[in-house]
Amino acid sequence: MSNDAPETGAFFARDREWHPKPLTPGYKTSVLRSPQKALLSFDNTISEITGPTFGHSMLGELDNDLIHNFARNGESAIGERIVVHGRLLDERGRGVAGALLEFWQANAGGRYRHKRDGYLAPLDPNFGGCGRTVTDERGFYAFRTVRPGPYPWPNGPNEWRPAHIHFSVFGHGFAQRLITQMYFEGDPLIARCPIVRTINDPAAICQLTAALDMNATVPMDALAYKFDIVLRGRRSTLFENRLEGN
Amino acid sequence: MAQPLDYLKESPSQTAGPYVHIGCLPNFCGIAGVYPADLGHSMVNARTRGERITLSGRIIDGTGTPLRDAMVEIWQADAAGLYNSPSETRGTADPDFTGWGRQAADPETGLWRFETIRPGPVPFPDGRLQAPHISVWIVARGINLGLNTRIYFPENEAANAADPVLSRIEHKNRVPTLIARRDGAAYSHDIHLQGDAETVFLDI
Ligand SMILES: [Fe+3]
Numbered sequence: 380m381s382n383d384a385p386e387t388g389a390f391f392a393r394d395r396e397w398h399p400k401p402l403t404p405g406y407k408t409s410v411l412r413s414p415q416k417a418l419l420s421f422d423n424t425i426s427e428i429t430g431p432t433f434g435h436s437m438l439g440e441l442d443n444d445l446i447h448n449f450a451r452n453g454e455s456a457i458g459e460r461i462v463v464h465g466r467l468l469d470e471r472g473r474g475v476a477g478a479l480l481e482f483w484q485a486n487a488g489g490r491y492r493h494k495r496d497g498y499l500a501p502l503d504p505n506f507g508g509c510g511r512t513v514t515d516e517r518g519f520y521a522f523r524t525v526r527p528g529p530y531p532w533p534n535g536p537n538e539w540r541p542a543h544i545h546f547s548v549f550g551h552g553f554a555q556r557l558i559t560q561m562y563f564e565g566d567p568l569i570a571r572c573p574i575v576r577t578i579n580d581p582a583a584i585c586q587l588t589a590a591l592d593m594n595a596t597v598p599m600d601a602l603a604y605k606f607d608i609v610l611r612g613r614r615s616t617l618f619e620n621r622l623e624g625n
Numbered sequence: 626m627a628q629p630l631d632y633l634k635e636s637p638s639q640t641a642g643p644y645v646h647i648g649c650l651p652n653f654c655g656i657a658g659v660y661p662a663d664l665g666h667s668m669v670n671a672r673t674r675g676e677r678i679t680l681s682g683r684i685i686d687g688t689g690t691p692l693r694d695a696m697v698e699i700w701q702a703d704a705a706g707l708y709n710s711p712s713e714t715r716g717t718a719d720p721d722f723t724g725w726g727r728q729a730a731d732p733e734t735g736l737w738r739f740e741t742i743r744p745g746p747v748p749f750p751d752g753r754l755q756a757p758h759i760s761v762w763i764v765a766r767g768i769n770l771g772l773n774t775r776i777y778f779p780e781n782e783a784a785n786a787a788d789p790v791l792s793r794i795e796h797k798n799r800v801p802t803l804i805a806r807r808d809g810a811a812y813s814h815d816i817h818l819q820g821d822a823e824t825v826f827l828d829i
Pocket residue numbers: 485540543545642644
């Protein structure tokens with residue numbers, strides 16, 4: 380990975396005040412699915428420091444193009460065409476190279492291609508809703524898609540998710556594993572959403588809100604949004620006596 | 626005032642939601658033709674070294690109902706106790722064992738199942754051995770931040786008793802929540818999100 384020696388440091392402790400708490404009654408499903416007892420804390424062992432990695436070689440040509448990866452030949456998904464790009468960093472600000480990102484989303488009408496989604500908005504026959512990519516040597520990534528529509532969901536009598544893209548992120552250690560969501564700058568539904576509001580700190584919500592990036596647009600083709608993602612950093616091992624076999 | 630430390634904050638987690646399969650297991654949920662196979666579906670091949678085992682279980686909510694929309698990932702050492710990872714510096718793991726698996730809970734029964742091998746023991750940072758274990762990560766609708774836990778093997782009584790992580794559990798009656806049940810080469814393990822039998826989850 381990049382220019383560094385193998386990464387064997389333990390990860391920075393997770394800031395569990397910054398992340399949503401397990402029990403967030405405004406998001407009703409959390410009530411019966413949130414552990415209530417204290418977590419067991421211990422310093423990372425090799426089981427947490429290591430993790431699976433995925434090479435660029437496993438990627439198909441259209442994996443990072445949701446406009447076309449499910450579309451019939453010569454056709455494309457309906458919707459506002461966008462590029463989503465950014466950088467995967469760790470908490471020390473270093474790019475995370477060779478990391479797998481997977482993303483999924485509703486179509487432009489707010490409908491998922493999933494048996495459980497009964498929203499009356501139509502499926503787009505040319506849109507599957509999944510994509511993936513691997514970050515480059517400096518942690519950069521990009522993909523093309525259509526802007527997903529907001530959709531209603533049965534948490535309350537009239538609740539709507541803001542437009543969002545789900546992200547699943549691998550770093551290099553199993554303890555870095557993260558799933559999150561990207562929101563779009565200016566969407567008035569962000570502040571109203573019970574899932575967004577599982578996060579307490581407004582600055583943390585900003586961190587999940589991608590900005591319109593006119594510099595990265597493709598003129599006459601696609602708008603662009605910039606979304607950086609940060610994974611846990613690794614502690615320095617400079618002054619540690621590393622035991623053999625550790 | 627002092628100089629700012631200038632560390633970034635980890636991106637906050639958001640729930641995987643009910644449609645996590647679209648992104649992580651598209652073939653499983655009927656989105657065919659985008660990827661040749663779902664990642665993590667197969668951990669072993671015909672050449673993988675070690676004893677074959679299966680590991681299955683359910684994730685149970687606060688009413689006793691299995692989650693039917695969860696996704697489970699596991700990570701483990703190979704038969705010799707080496708991880709298939711660039712961060713593994715003690716040797717080279719079996720190239721025919723990925724060490725990583727990903728499965729969905731069954732949409733009807735909530736049951737998930739992995740075909741894998743028995744892992745070897747790996748060291749704790751102080752050099753002691755940890756008992757053989759499988760690391761587990763769970764996401765689902767209603768889970769705001771992925772849950773980490775471990776699964777240990779019931780027949781390794783002495784190793785489990787000496788395990789540095791299990792030893793940290795203050796209430797010893799909770800240790801069995803991390804130990805699978807065995808039926809030959811088939812292990813089963815239910816994970817309880819709440820209640821008296823709540824599984825020990827890890828802050829790692
Ligand atoms: Fe969604």
